[in-house]
Amino acid sequence: MWNAPSSADAWTATSHCSCNGAPGALTARLCEQLGYDGGYLGGGGLGYSMAVSEALLTLTELATTAWQIRRRSRLPLIADGNVGFGDAIHVAGMVRELEHAGVHAIELEDRSPRNGRATTATSST
Numbered sequence: 001m002w003n004a005p006s007s008a009d010a011w012t013a014t015s016h017c018s019c020n021g022a023p024g025a026l027t028a029r030l031c032e033q034l035g036y037d038g039g040y041l042g043g044g045g046l047g048y049s050m051a052v053s054e055a056l057l058t059l060t061e062l063a064t065t066a067w068q069i070r071r072r073s074r075l076p077l078i079a080d081g082n083v084g085f086g087d088a089i090h091v092a093g094m095v096r097e098l099e100h101a102g103v104h105a106i107e108l109e110d111r112s113p114r115n116g117r118a119t120t121a122t123s124s125t
Helices: 007-011 025-033 043-050 059-072 088-101
Strands: 019-021 038-041 077-080 105-107
Touching: 019 025, 025 038, 025 059, 038 043, 038 059, 043 059, 043 077, 059 077, 059 088, 088 105
Parallel strands: 019 038, 038 077, 077 105
Antiparallel strands: none
């Protein structure tokens, strides 16, 4: 793995950062070469690149992709943790996995999964 700048080095020097979607290592390298401050590994982009719905992505797929990106790029990486893959125990496990993969930040949604899914329920009347 390359030695990446710490997120503090990359993001505290300015009041904002410019991040682009980086669903894979190649995209992250391109973002790095184009001068972006960071990359965003979002569930939507990763799902599209794997030809599956975001709701069907697993933590293993997210962490593996994050590790592949960090192995090939110095770009600081924000990962979309969605709703954390379950309850508080699962969120803690997700954080450990993504830290191990080298992610600099994790975005979590402030809502609970409903019926084991991270989708919003709608009523049909």
